Amino acid sequence: MPIADLLAGLADRRAEERHDAGAVRHLVGWKTRPRQKRDIAGLPEPLRARLLAHARRSGDSDKQGRADRWLAPPRA
Numbered sequence: 001m002p003i004a005d006l007l008a009g010l011a012d013r014r015a016e017e018r019h020d021a022g023a024v025r026h027l028v029g030w031k032t033r034p035r036q037k038r039d040i041a042g043l044p045e046p047l048r049a050r051l052l053a054h055a056r057r058s059g060d061s062d063k064q065g066r067a068d069r070w071l072a073p074p075r076a
Contacts, residue, residue, distance in 0.1 A: 020051055
């Protein structure tokens with residue numbers, strides 16, 4: 001899925017929690033896409049925070065760990 005399509009879908013006012021869940025799975029799942037790092041680096045900060053918050057609420061420790069590694073702001 002092109003990252004532009006993903007971003008457009010998540011920006012739609014009709015986007016729901018399930019869309020965030022799918023985006024987290026797609027973006028921070030096992031590295032199966034050649035542009036994963038670039039795609040994540042290009043996410044707007046508010047969206048990164050929204051997806052990270054979704055993953056942290058999920059109760060899935062694997063998803064939480066992956067989201068923290070990929071989406072959390074770098075520590076100073």
